[in-house]
Amino acid sequence: MPVTDILNTRYGLRRLLQNTAYHATDGGIPKDDLTADKEPHVHATIKELAAAIVENPAVLLVDEYTEDVRRKDWKTLLRKEVMNKDTDTILGLDARSRPGHKILDHHMPHFYAVANHKGISVESLAQRQETVEKALLANLAMHSTPYKSEIRRMLMMTAGLSSVTKYRAAVAKAVVAYWGATRVLDPCAGWGGRMLGALVGGARAYVGCEPDPRTAAGLRAILADPALPALIMAKARILEMPVENAWSTLRTEEPFDMVLTSPPYFNLELYTGGPQSVTRFPTWSQWVAEWLEPTIRGCLALLKPTGVSCWSVKNIRTDRLYPLADEVDRIHAEAGWELKQTITMRGSARPGAGRIQDGKETRESEEETYVYLRKSI
Numbered sequence: 001m002p003v004t005d006i007l008n009t010r011y012g013l014r015r016l017l018q019n020t021a022y023h024a025t026d027g028g029i030p031k032d033d034l035t036a037d038k039e040p041h042v043h044a045t046i047k048e049l050a051a052a053i054v055e056n057p058a059v060l061l062v063d064e065y066t067e068d069v070r071r072k073d074w075k076t077l078l079r080k081e082v083m084n085k086d087t088d089t090i091l092g093l094d095a096r097s098r099p100g101h102k103i104l105d106h107h108m109p110h111f112y113a114v115a116n117h118k119g120i121s122v123e124s125l126a127q128r129q130e131t132v133e134k135a136l137l138a139n140l141a142m143h144s145t146p147y148k149s150e151i152r153r154m155l156m157m158t159a160g161l162s163s164v165t166k167y168r169a170a171v172a173k174a175v176v177a178y179w180g181a182t183r184v185l186d187p188c189a190g191w192g193g194r195m196l197g198a199l200v201g202g203a204r205a206y207v208g209c210e211p212d213p214r215t216a217a218g219l220r221a222i223l224a225d226p227a228l229p230a231l232i233m234a235k236a237r238i239l240e241m242p243v244e245n246a247w248s249t250l251r252t253e254e255p256f257d258m259v260l261t262s263p264p265y266f267n268l269e270l271y272t273g274g275p276q277s278v279t280r281f282p283t284w285s286q287w288v289a290e291w292l293e294p295t296i297r298g299c300l301a302l303l304k305p306t307g308v309s310c311w312s313v314k315n316i317r318t319d320r321l322y323p324l325a326d327e328v329d330r331i332h333a334e335a336g337w338e339l340k341q342t343i344t345m346r347g348s349a350r351p352g353a354g355r356i357q358d359g360k361e362t363r364e365s366e367e368e369t370y371v372y373l374r375k376s377i
């Protein structure tokens with residue numbers, strides 16, 4: 001059996017332990033019982049498994065799903081209740097519920113190549129033998145199953161790397177359905193959560209700009225996926241270019257009902273290629289004045305008089321604090337738009353000490369979508 005088959009297999013590593021008492025246990029194992037002296041065979045297997053991951057990080061980083069699983073995932077997203085029909089409000093959405101995301105994960109194999117502002121990515125960590133060994137050992141101590149997702153989480157923890165954000169398709173579905181938007185513009189399309197969500201939420205047209213060639217290819221692959229209904233997928237169009245190059249094309253389009261986007265968060269996430277906004281405008285003041293502000297104003301100009309402008313942003317801290325959400329708010333206010341609604345996901349705060357107590361989320365959600373309307377409406 002190839003050593004990589006241990007990944008995602010229940011008790012995959014535990015059943016190799018010399019101490020048989022731990023073979024089928026689900027709880028934690030004290031680190032003292034997992035030393036190389038006591039468990040030489042497991043340590044050797046971990047070394048071998050880590051070497052296989054370092055040689056081919058895709059075995060850890062890529063989640064592939066069969067056509068059948070992707071079809072079911074689509075149906076789950078389609079059936080996902082997002083509206084409370086009695087009160088005509090959006091139901092509380094839980095960040096841990098991810099219908100549609102197996103489709104996204106399948107088609108975005110480069111997701112873990114996204115780096116933080118220091119250039120560190122999960123992919124770069126998965127290429128370090130010692131780091132991967134540590135992550136595997138920590139996983140063995142804590143979990144019965146060496147889930148790929150858990151090992152990736154361990155790698156992130158060792159480097160203090162925060163997760164790359166992926167906008168939930170269910171949230172996009174809720175926003176689009178609540179506002180009854182039929183034509184949706186996404187100036188920074190990203191991983192495809194808003195595209196899928198808009199399509200199941202009732203949009204008759206979704207237009208997205210995406211300059212990263214790998215991400216744009218992933219979006220096109222989603223639209224061509226045989227597991228998904230071709231008639232619905234035909235309603236979406238991807239412009240493989242930065243939004244600043246797309247205005248002339250977008251101005252020829254019928255006006256939109258909704259802008260729904262999550263722009264790059266300045267230098268929080270460094271994507272894998274193409275003319276990225278932060279490469280073109282490398283300082284915060286330049287980026288805000290020459291990219292963010294023209295992008296927001298350009299999008300507002302493409303909306304119908306009753307259109308809504310929805311931005312998933314937050315104030316971020318990387319090498320310093322960057323008040324992105326405040327800037328988005330200021331730009332809308334100066335353009336004559338006001339905040340009408342804030343859509344929050346439960347449980348979307350980034351992992352941190354003391355976050356969960358007695359099984360309850362103790363910190364405010366950090367991932368919100370701000371919905372702006374023209375002041376006169």
Ligand SMILES: C[S@@+](CC[C@H](N)C(=O)[O-])C[C@H]1O[C@@H](n2cnc3c(N)ncnc32)[C@H](O)[C@@H]1O
Nearest residue numbers: 165166167188190212242243262263264276277
């Ligand atoms: C991935 S999204 C932000 C994350 C978000 N939470 C999500 O899940 O969609 C940001 C996207 O903007 C794209 N981008 C970067 N520069 C851009 C530009 N000038 N115009 C349009 N999109 C851009 C990036 O390639 C990236 O895919």
